[in-house]
Amino acid sequence: KKNVLIIGAGGVAQVVAHKCAQNNDVLGDIHIASRTLAKCQAMAQSVREKNSLKVPGTVEAHQLDALDVAATKALIEKTGAQIVINVGSPFLNMAVMSACIETGAAYIDTAIHEDPAKVCETPPWYANYEWKRRAECEKAGVTAILGAGFDPGVVNAYAKLAVDDYFDRVDEIDIIDINAGSHGRYFATNFDPEINFREFTGRVWSWQDSKWTENKMFEVRKDWDLPVVGKSQSYLTGHDEVHSISQRLGIPNVRFWMGFGDHYINVFTVLKNLGLLSEHPVRTAEGLEVVPLKVVKAVLPDPASLAPDYTGKTCIGDLVKGVKDGKPREVLIYNVADHKQAYDEVGSQGISYTAGVPAVAAAMLIAGGEWDVGTMANVEDLPPRPFLAVLDRIGLPTWLREGEREERLDFSDSARP
Ligand code: NDP
Numbered sequence: 001k002k003n004v005l006i007i008g009a010g011g012v013a014q015v016v017a018h019k020c021a022q023n024n025d026v027l028g029d030i031h032i033a034s035r036t037l038a039k040c041q042a043m044a045q046s047v048r049e050k051n052s053l054k055v056p057g058t059v060e061a062h063q064l065d066a067l068d069v070a071a072t073k074a075l076i077e078k079t080g081a082q083i084v085i086n087v088g089s090p091f092l093n094m095a096v097m098s099a100c101i102e103t104g105a106a107y108i109d110t111a112i113h114e115d116p117a118k119v120c121e122t123p124p125w126y127a128n129y130e131w132k133r134r135a136e137c138e139k140a141g142v143t144a145i146l147g148a149g150f151d152p153g154v155v156n157a158y159a160k161l162a163v164d165d166y167f168d169r170v171d172e173i174d175i176i177d178i179n180a181g182s183h184g185r186y187f188a189t190n191f192d193p194e195i196n197f198r199e200f201t202g203r204v205w206s207w208q209d210s211k212w213t214e215n216k217m218f219e220v221r222k223d224w225d226l227p228v229v230g231k232s233q234s235y236l237t238g239h240d241e242v243h244s245i246s247q248r249l250g251i252p253n254v255r256f257w258m259g260f261g262d263h264y265i266n267v268f269t270v271l272k273n274l275g276l277l278s279e280h281p282v283r284t285a286e287g288l289e290v291v292p293l294k295v296v297k298a299v300l301p302d303p304a305s306l307a308p309d310y311t312g313k314t315c316i317g318d319l320v321k322g323v324k325d326g327k328p329r330e331v332l333i334y335n336v337a338d339h340k341q342a343y344d345e346v347g348s349q350g351i352s353y354t355a356g357v358p359a360v361a362a363a364m365l366i367a368g369g370e371w372d373v374g375t376m377a378n379v380e381d382l383p384p385r386p387f388l389a390v391l392d393r394i395g396l397p398t399w400l401r402e403g404e405r406e407e408r409l410d411f412s413d414s415a416r417p
Contacts, residue, residue: 001027004082009034012359083363086109090112100142106363112129114198122202126147151239155175156380157382159173171323179312184309188306192303206238206255228336234260279293310349357391362379397409
C-alpha cells in the first residue's frame with residue numbers, strides 16, 4: 001500500500017479522491033490539500049457520505065499553498081505520502097515536482113506546466129519545463145508520470161497500444177475529443193474559464209510532416225461520424241500530447257481535434273472580439289480597475305455547479321492510420337463516458353471523470369510496481385496494457401472500431417496491481 005496526497009480540490013480532484021477511496025486496498029491513506037481547507041473538507045466528507053472507501057481507512061483534509069515547496073515537502077513527510085497526485089491548477093507543476101524530488105515521493109499530473117505570465121504555452125510543450133528535470137528525477141530515483149489524465153494520458157496509451165499491437169508503421173494519429181453532453185445553460189465552460197479560454201486564445205499547433213504547423217483557432221474544421229455520439233464537428237486545437245506522442249513514438253503526423261458547437265464558437269468569438277477575454281486590466285469611467293476575463297468568470301456559472309444537471313456522453317479516442325503486413329490499416333481506439341453516471345458515482349461531470357480516473361489508475365500501477373519506473377515518463381513511454389486493464393476495471397473501458405467491427409478490448413490477461 002502507498003499513501004496518496006492529492007493536490008487541488010476542483011472537479012478532477014473530487015473524482016481522484018473518490019477513486020482512490022474505492023481502491024484504498026492498494027492505495028492506503030488519502031490526504032487532500034489545497035489553499036481552501038473548506039473545499040478539501042467537503043471532498044473528504046463526500047467520500048465518507050458515498051461510502052467510497054473500499055476498506056476502512058483515513059481520508060484527511062489539509063490547507064496548503066502548493067507553490068510553497070517547503071510546506072509541500074513538510075506535508076508529504078507528515079502524511080507519509082509516497083504518491084502525490086497533482087490535480088491543482090497547471091501553474092503548480094514545477095513546485096510540486098520539486099517537493100517530490102526532495103522527498104522521494106512519486107509524482108503524477110494531468111497537464112503541462114504553464115507560466116501564469118504567458119497567454120498560452122507554445123511548443124515544444126513538455127520540453128519547456130518538465131523534460132528539463134528528467135535527469136533530476138532519474139538521479140533521485142523518483143517516478144514522475146506526466147500527463148496521466150484522459151487527453152493527455154489515456155490517448156497516449158492508445159497511441160502506444162496501436163504502435164505495439166496493431167501496426168508495423170503508424171503514419172497519422174488524429175486525437176478526437178467530443179463532448180456531446182449538455183449542461184442546459186446558455187453558456188458555460190467545463191473548467192475554470194481562466195484556464196479554459198487560455199487553450200483557445202493563442203495559436204493552434206499541430207505536428208504535420210514531422211514539423212510544427214501553425215493555424216488560427218477555429219480555422220481548420222473536420223467532421224467525424226463517431227460511435228455513440230454520431231456526427232460531430234471539431235476544430236484543430238493545440239494540445240500537450242501532440243508534442244510527446246510525436247517525439248516519443250516518432251510519428252510524423254499527430255493532430256488534436258476538439259469538438260465545439262456553433263453556439264459556443266459564436267459566444268466565444270463575441271467575448272474575444274469585444275476584448276472581454278483579456279487578462280489586461282482596464283479602467284472604467286468611474287475609475288475602477290478591472291480585468292475583463294475576471295468579470296466574465298464572475299458572471300459565468302461555476303463549472304462545478306454544472307455537474308448535477310449534465311446529461312449525455314463524451315467520446316474521446318485516437319484515429320490511427322498506417323500499415324500492417326504491407327496493407328494500409330485504420331483503427332479508432334476510444335472510450336465513451338456518461339455524464340450522469342459519473343455524477344451518480346463520484347459527484348462530478350464526465351469530463352472531470354475521464355481526467356481523474358486515469359490519474360488514479362497510474363497511482364495504482366505505481367503502488368503495484370508495474371509503473372514504478374524510478375524516473376520521469378510520459379504515458380506512452382510505459383506499457384499500455386496494464387494501464388488499460390485497470391481503467392477497464394475502474395470505469396473507463398477501451399473500445400476499438402475497424403471498418404464495420406466494434407469491440408470492447410479485453411486486457412484481463414495483463415498483470416493486475
Ligand atoms: P479546478 O480549477 O477546478 O481546480 C484547481 C484546484 O487547484 C483548485 O481546487 C485550487 O484550490 C487548486 N489550487 C490552485 N492554486 C493552488 C495552490 N497554490 N496551492 C494549492 N492548491 C491550489 O481544476 P480542475 O479540477 O478542473 O482541473 C485540475 C487539473 O486537471 C488542471 O491542471 C487541468 O488542466 C487538468 N485537466 C486535465 C485533463 C486531462 O484529460 N488530461 C482534463 C481536465 C483537466 P483552491 O480553490 O483551494 O485554491
